[in-house]
Amino acid sequence: MNLTQELELFPDHTVTQMLFKEVKNAAELRQSAVDGRINGALINPTMLVNPFQVLVAANKAVHLQLIGKMKTRSLNSEIIFNLSPTNNISEAFKRFGTSDGDESVMLVVVHCKNESQLLEDIAAQVDGRQVPVEDVSWLSDLAKIRKLFKVAPQEETCGTLLDAVVCRMAIKDVM
Amino acid sequence: GGNMAPEKSATVPQFLRGAELVKQGAEARVYRTQFLGRPTIVKERFSKRYRHVALDEKLTRRRTVQEVRSILRCRRAGIPAPAVYFVDYTSHCIFLEEILRSSTVRDHIASTQQSASCTVQELDRDQDRELVQEQELEQLAQQVGQILAKMHDEDVIHGDLTTSNMLLRRSPEDRGSDLVLIDFGLSYISALPEDKGVDLYVLEKAFLSTHPHTEALFQKLLKSYSASSKKSSAVLKKLDEVRLRGRKRSMVG
Numbered sequence: 001m002n003l004t005q006e007l008e009l010f011p012d013h014t015v016t017q018m019l020f021k022e023v024k025n026a027a028e029l030r031q032s033a034v035d036g037r038i039n040g041a042l043i044n045p046t047m048l049v050n051p052f053q054v055l056v057a058a059n060k061a062v063h064l065q066l067i068g069k070m071k072t073r074s075l076n077s078e079i080i081f082n083l084s085p086t087n088n089i090s091e092a093f094k095r096f097g098t099s100d101g102d103e104s105v106m107l108v109v110v111h112c113k114n115e116s117q118l119l120e121d122i123a124a125q126v127d128g129r130q131v132p133v134e135d136v137s138w139l140s141d142l143a144k145i146r147k148l149f150k151v152a153p154q155e156e157t158c159g160t161l162l163d164a165v166v167c168r169m170a171i172k173d174v175m
Numbered sequence: 176g177g178n179m180a181p182e183k184s185a186t187v188p189q190f191l192r193g194a195e196l197v198k199q200g201a202e203a204r205v206y207r208t209q210f211l212g213r214p215t216i217v218k219e220r221f222s223k224r225y226r227h228v229a230l231d232e233k234l235t236r237r238r239t240v241q242e243v244r245s246i247l248r249c250r251r252a253g254i255p256a257p258a259v260y261f262v263d264y265t266s267h268c269i270f271l272e273e274i275l276r277s278s279t280v281r282d283h284i285a286s287t288q289q290s291a292s293c294t295v296q297e298l299d300r301d302q303d304r305e306l307v308q309e310q311e312l313e314q315l316a317q318q319v320g321q322i323l324a325k326m327h328d329e330d331v332i333h334g335d336l337t338t339s340n341m342l343l344r345r346s347p348e349d350r351g352s353d354l355v356l357i358d359f360g361l362s363y364i365s366a367l368p369e370d371k372g373v374d375l376y377v378l379e380k381a382f383l384s385t386h387p388h389t390e391a392l393f394q395k396l397l398k399s400y401s402a403s404s405k406k407s408s409a410v411l412k413k414l415d416e417v418r419l420r421g422r423k424r425s426m427v428g
């Protein structure tokens with residue numbers, strides 16, 4: 001049910017995504033992440049079109065960490081910041097991070113290869129039902145995503161909504 | 176970290192050593208690879224040794240920025256261009272969606288022309304085929320004219336229009352093809368008819384020298400441009416002026 005992808009540019013870094021529904025302890029999870037007891041990014045899956053979005057955000061976060069140019073204080077918060085189309089950090093957390101009442105959570109962990117125990121330990125902290133990561137498309141709030149990313153209908157005639165979103169994420173620093 | 180100057184990352188150039196080199200240009204190398212599990216094209220700009228280091232850094236960065244900005248501007252307007260996945264401003268690399276099932280307009284025109292001219296037997300059927308191919312190329316020229324009109328109406332000047340910088344992508348269900356513009360490295364934003372006229376002049380030069388006997392075809396392209404663009408008459412007037420200047424210059428030598 002997990003989705004695992006090695007970052008080709010950074011072979012020491014692998015990204016695993018885990019999707020949970022019917023989550024009962026979102027507030028507690030968020031606090032654990034803030035306190036550093038969960039070494040992962042907790043994302044609001046309704047703002048995701050596709051898991052590829054998370055991979056693009058994670059790859060950029062690892063890159064910026066290595067060259068010392070992160071805009072936030074940790075790799076996990078940088079992943080959340082990179083998902084947003086704007087450079088406003090608090091807005092990025094509000095929209096793309098988990099909020100206290102959320103019933104679904106995408107848990108993203110950047111780790112070394114073969115760390116299944118670590119992943120199990122992190123997943124065990126979620127009080128919810130794990131579902132396949134691909135199911136995220138059922139949760140996407142497409143109207144909200146189109147509005148936040150300012151995607152007009154004509155853009156979707158020449159590419160997917162995912163392309164539109166990923167392009168904005170990739171180049172927001174120079175817009 | 177801290178207040179030290181940001182390091183130049185060596186990871187991307189190192190990664191590219193294992194990728195397939197598609198093209199070695201004067202200012203950039205183009206690679207094909209997998210990135211985040213997807214077929215991806217990487218464009219790596221490199222330094223010109225004879226330029227001043229700091230100035231060179233600045234110019235190369237500016238080109239990279241211009242390229243991704245123009246791509247987004249086109250896509251917003253519904254003009255197909257490859258999606259951008261990642262940009263590394265330290266090694267001047269752009270990671271782009273690979274346009275699958277595509278060939279350059281250059282290769283498409285060349286192969287169509289070739290198959291039309293190498294037929295000797297069965298004259299009647301060949302004449303039919305030649306007619307079909309001619310119509311097909313005219314349709315393509317019209318498509319190019321339309322897309323360039325749309326691009327210029329968005330005030331994007333491509334800066335390096337050639338038939339190699341246009342890809343013809345076959346749709347999955349084989350319902351025709353669409354055009355995808357690539358290589359915006361020399362692009363910029365301008366509303367001036369002069370800049371748009373020069374953009375078309377560059378294409379005309381490249382088109383006619385790459386594809387012999389296509390004067391009529393290129394006229395079709397311009398006609399379609401003219402019909403599709405709101406501001407075409409000023410642009411085509413400038414194109415005429417630029418042509419004249421070009422001719423005078425070549426007479427002087």
Ligand SMILES: Nc1ncnc2c1ncn2[C@@H]1O[C@H](COP(=O)(O)O)[C@@H](O)[C@H]1O
Binds near residue numbers: 205357358
């Ligand atoms: N996004 C792309 N998808 C597929 N092929 C590409 C793409 N970008 C460049 N190419 C190929 O690489 C060649 C050189 O690219 P360029 O230097 O950008 O003109 C082109 O003529 C294409 O054949």
